[in-house]
Amino acid sequence: MQKRSFTMEQMVSYCNQYGFIYQGSEIYGGLANTWDYGPLGTRLKNQIKDAWRYFFIQLRENSYELDADILMNPRVWEASGHLAGFTDPLLDCRECRTRHRADNLIQEYDASVDADRMTQEEMLAYIRQQKVPCPVCGKSNFTDIRQFNLMFETQRGATNDSASTIYLRPENAQGEYVNYLNVMRSMRAKLPFSIGQIGKAFRNEITPKNFTFRTIEFEQMEYQTFCRAGEDSDLYQYFKNYGKSFFEYLGLPAEKLRFHDHEKLAHYAKEACDIEYLFPFGWGEINGTHNRTDFDLRRHQEYSGRSMEYFDEVAREKFIPYIIESTYGVDRIVLAVLFEGLREETVNEKDTRIVLGIKPQLAPVKATILPLIRKRHAQKAMELYSSLRRHFMVQYDDAGSIGKRYRRGDAIGVPAAVTIDDDTLEKGTVTVRDRDTMQQQTLPAGELVSYLNKLIQ
Numbered sequence: 001m002q003k004r005s006f007t008m009e010q011m012v013s014y015c016n017q018y019g020f021i022y023q024g025s026e027i028y029g030g031l032a033n034t035w036d037y038g039p040l041g042t043r044l045k046n047q048i049k050d051a052w053r054y055f056f057i058q059l060r061e062n063s064y065e066l067d068a069d070i071l072m073n074p075r076v077w078e079a080s081g082h083l084a085g086f087t088d089p090l091l092d093c094r095e096c097r098t099r100h101r102a103d104n105l106i107q108e109y110d111a112s113v114d115a116d117r118m119t120q121e122e123m124l125a126y127i128r129q130q131k132v133p134c135p136v137c138g139k140s141n142f143t144d145i146r147q148f149n150l151m152f153e154t155q156r157g158a159t160n161d162s163a164s165t166i167y168l169r170p171e172n173a174q175g176e177y178v179n180y181l182n183v184m185r186s187m188r189a190k191l192p193f194s195i196g197q198i199g200k201a202f203r204n205e206i207t208p209k210n211f212t213f214r215t216i217e218f219e220q221m222e223y224q225t226f227c228r229a230g231e232d233s234d235l236y237q238y239f240k241n242y243g244k245s246f247f248e249y250l251g252l253p254a255e256k257l258r259f260h261d262h263e264k265l266a267h268y269a270k271e272a273c274d275i276e277y278l279f280p281f282g283w284g285e286i287n288g289t290h291n292r293t294d295f296d297l298r299r300h301q302e303y304s305g306r307s308m309e310y311f312d313e314v315a316r317e318k319f320i321p322y323i324i325e326s327t328y329g330v331d332r333i334v335l336a337v338l339f340e341g342l343r344e345e346t347v348n349e350k351d352t353r354i355v356l357g358i359k360p361q362l363a364p365v366k367a368t369i370l371p372l373i374r375k376r377h378a379q380k381a382m383e384l385y386s387s388l389r390r391h392f393m394v395q396y397d398d399a400g401s402i403g404k405r406y407r408r409g410d411a412i413g414v415p416a417a418v419t420i421d422d423d424t425l426e427k428g429t430v431t432v433r434d435r436d437t438m439q440q441q442t443l444p445a446g447e448l449v450s451y452l453n454k455l456i457q
């Protein structure tokens with residue numbers, strides 16, 4: 001059987017057609033690089049979040065979930081270093097007035113050059129010497145590089161002065177850090193323990209691209225493990241591997257995942273590594289693991305005046321814990337899961353089908369209930385549909401030929417198609433067709449709940 005994978009352009013149109021992802025504010029012509037999740041995309045995303053909760057909050061000991069506000073006291077961003085250092089090196093094309101990230105310009109001009117390792121001066125010198133062209137107009141006439149802060153600002157209250165400026169969080173992590181004392185006290189947590197959080201983050205990226213891969217509003221699943229200094233490097237290694245096994249659990253194959261150790265580190269990190277997935281546009285980061293040392297808690301202690309020390313009752317000593325962060329971009333994982341699963345298959349000489357071959361537990365809809373002949377089987381099919389709905393997300397489809405209905409389910413990844421026919425009326429059995437093998441089997445209708453439960457476990 002021949003299989004064809006999807007290009008980025010086909011993915012964007014697939015997501016729109018089948019209700020996974022739409023362009024944001026579409027009826028107003030959109031807002032560049034904002035995307036709205038449709039009914040099926042929302043379910044897929046939620047199930048990825050549920051899988052993360054299972055893997056990180058439920059399976060791991062001493063693990064606590066938090067839901068902190070997006071808006072925080074601006075002092076948090078002074079302490080974290082984001083106000084001073086969370087910047088991109090930008091320059092403008094003097095000819096066509098477009099704005100670009102210097103490192104991206106270089107990387108796109110010559111992929112063998114690692115712009116990550118260059119200083120601002122080195123990047124500018126390279127762009128001028130090589131006469132790197134503007135990707136929009138083709139000329140090479142750029143301004144100097146300026147550092148541009150990525151945080152979105154907004155004003156709180158009626159006044160418009162700098163005293164009222166607050167920020168949309170650019171990462172979730174600080175919510176976990178400023179609540180570290182609260183969680184430790186209220187949960188009687190002992191080191192090592194972890195605080196995880198799922199939530200939105202915002203970055204004023206000037207070069208968002210690749211659909212939902214790089215956007216200005218996105219969702220992160222961040223996980224911070226507080227530990228003693230000395231345990232940090234082992235935990236760092238552990239979380240790199242744990243991240244990879246999480247992705248394999250989601251159905252991303254090992255050969256399309258790789259570690260990318262950072263040489264140039266963020267202002268808070270001692271060691272950092274990404275896990276990258278092989279998208280159609282190349283390798284792209286879907287996770288980061290960072291050894292943030294005691295940088296964040298030490299800074300919060302300094303800026304807030306509150307002690308961030310942990311008291312070890314056995315050793316009778318006080319210290320500021322280290323933090324190992326493992327962070328996941330929800331939108332990028334949704335995209336990776338879609339690319340991994342989506343394909344067009346040649347069924348026979350005359351027929352092709354689109355299949356979203358994702359793991360059944362991530363499928364937005366678990367089963368389609370299909371009355372073979374509407375007039376004769378609809379009532380029984382409706383009864384079954386109503387009872388299955390109490391257990392699973394299922395759908396009912398009675399429009400068109402059975403073959404067309406199978407195809408509609410395949411295209412959105414429904415793992416089981418359940419047909420109701422005369423045998424159901426006479427013997428109480430249903431025919432279940434498997435999405436991937438297209439094989440059919442007969443089951444007593446009463447066994448459907450346990451069959452589907454097994455399928456999605």
Ligand code: GAP
Pocket residue numbers: 170171172173203205212213214215216217218219220222285286287288325327328329330331332
């Ligand atoms: N707290 C650390 C932190 O935020 P990061 O590597 O900047 O680290 C973490 O971001 C994850 O968030 C990335 O691995 C990526 O999956 C996702 N992410 C970052 N920027 C993004 C963007 N502009 N659009 C979509 N996802 C993004």
